[in-house]
Amino acid sequence: MSGQPVSFDTSHPPHGHPDNKGPSTDAADKPSTASKPPPTKPDPTTSDAAQGGQPSTAPSGSSELARLKIRLQRALRQFPDFPEPGVLFEDILPIFADHELHGALIRALELHVTSSYGIGSKPDVIVGLESRGFLFGPSLALRVGAKFVPVRKKGKLPGPTETESFMKEYGEDFFQMQSDAITAGQKVIVVDDIIATGGSAAAAGSLVKKLGGTLLGYVFMMELDFLKGREKLDAPVYTLLRGQEKSSEKEEPTKNEDDYDMPLRTGGFGSDPVPANKLTHNREQNEIPTHKPTASRQTHRTMSSGMKKIFSDKACPPAGPYTQAIQAGSTVYVSGQIPADAQGKLVEGSVGEKTECCCQNIRAVLEAAGTDISRVVKCNVFLTDMANFAEMNAVYEKHFAHKPARSCVAVHQLPKGVPVEIECIALAGDA
Ligand SMILES: O=P(O)(O)OC[C@H]1O[C@H](OP(=O)(O)OP(=O)(O)O)[C@H](O)[C@@H]1O
Ligand SMILES: Nc1ncnc2[nH]cnc12
Known part of the structure; x- marks a missing residue:
């Protein structure tokens, strides 16, 4: 998939640009400067051949590093929706599949280490x-x-x-x-x-x-x-x-292929919405692609599924292959919220305090979806012990004052050993 726009700013030379021979503007170059050459002498294994054909005139550490980085950057690939939908996977393996690039990588890292740690x-x-x-x-x-x-x-x-x-x-x-x-x-x-x-x-x-x-x-x-x-x-x-720099380019105008005069890295979807947690899911509310997107299509166009991912950074982030909520038409489906904070850390305290956290998470996710808790139609409450029902209920009823439909069941276990989890279905803001 060539010809995809990339997302990083124009101060960076684009991937694969044929004229891109100058030093990278990447801040990562800073530790290595011409005035501070690598303290160790190059050994025979860092010869031109081993380094994938670097010029025989020994360049300064920083300019050699800059050139290596450009070559390495071009080899990277990205795979959207791997290993699951919404994840933009950075594939480094092409570097190791080419012995010259492999050598270039090791040389680049060596240059950094020897110049930074004398x-x-x-x-x-x-x-x-x-x-x-x-x-x-x-x-x-x-x-x-x-x-x-x-x-x-x-x-x-x-x-x-x-x-x-x-x-x-x-x-x-x-x-x-x-x-x-x-x-x-x-x-x-x-x-x-x-x-x-x-x-x-x-x-x-x-x-x-x-x-x-x-x-x-x-x-x-x-x-x-x-x-x-x-x-x-x-x-x-x-x-x-350089990796993915932004969670989404939504605010920026969509770039056309014509805006770039060079081949871009294979499979690059740099201007696409990009991941946000460990498995780097889309950070904002993004349409769920139902097919392999083209660059312009995945750059913030409505996808044919009509589904929208909801993300709130005020609620517990997804800890697996799911989304905090999905809006489908005029309905918002909120995933089960457990008593964990916006960093994913479990909250300590009583079942009442934990229920409070679940409800706050639901509020935050609904707010991110453009609706609110008063528009919840149905809740499902999961408890690991029905003995906690009254304590849960005392907190629950303060949040769900309009008494939406509800089920409450006792289950054997809940993720991460929590005693309570609440999921809900709400009307969207514009419904
Ligand atoms: O900064 P973090 O959010 O912790 O994520 C980074 C880690 O995730 C990936 O490893 P992964 O766990 O997928 O294992 P792998 O290297 O065995 O594929 C990657 O290789 C890093 O080790
Ligand atoms: N987007 C990503 N690509 C490759 N490895 C990752 N590890 C965590 N996020 C990743």
Whole structure:
């Protein structure tokens, strides 16, 4: 799928532009400057051939890095609606499928590390996150003379381990490191392909610190800027390539193919609505595509399904393959709301306080849909214990004063061990 507009601003050279030989304007270039060349001498494995045909005249670290980045950026692909509808998936694998690009990637990362962490702050350990961090972490470690240590999902590493939890698409997950993987005071860089919400990287950073390591920083191939994952990290963050920068381009005029004079990356849907949580769902209210969209079609045109996704950043974000609410015609279907806040964190307290949180989430989602709680037609309340009915009801009736139709059932279990969940169906604002 070529010829799709891209979303990043015009200060960035577009993907694949034939004239794009100048240095990237990416802020990520900053740590490496001509006045601060890499402290280590290039070794034979960083020769032109190994680097995929870089010029034989040794360029300065920063200009070489800029050129490598342009080549790498062109190779990226995006797949809309993978692994589920509404997700714009960044595919880094074409880089590894081409040995020159693969070499370029490792060289680019090496340039960053050697120029940013000179003598005295050279990393002792590169920590890679399962599983895509394993694709390049070991090669980078070899290049910079560090050891490689994996962070793995729970239950994969033998012997004593340290464990850290983090939130991902289907609830909580756990990362582990072997307890003896890092010795106290060792300097560590954490690497991974993508930082999205930052949960995985933050958990890895915590593990490094638990083991006594000194966290020098994080290095990613790509960042989904709008998710602000880097705010979860307390060490410097470097991102090599440009990822999705915005959750939606709704406010901007649709660009035409003619606005671009170059081939764009295969499968690029950069101007499309883009993901927002761990699996990066569309952040705003977006139409659900029912077929593979063309660039202009997916750029904010009404889709033939007529369904609209609703998202509120004031309610608990989706924690799986669902949307907070879907508007279909004049009806809004709100997914079951559990007592978790806008960061997805479970609220503590009584069943009454938890019911209050469920109701507040419903209010926020309905508001995002342009309607409100007084237009709720039907509620379904799920309790894990009917003994909590009265306490739930006392809070519920304050919110649903107009007494919509309701069912209340006791269920064996609810997600994340919560005692109450409430879903509802409402009339849309314009109904
Ligand atoms: O910043 P976050 O929101 O935590 O998301 C980023 C993580 O998500 C992806 O991994 P995934 O869990 O899909 O596993 P994989 O690498 O095994 O595919 C990606 O490779 C990062 O590790
Ligand atoms: N949009 C995305 N593409 C690839 N990997 C991801 N991990 C989290 N979000 C992702």
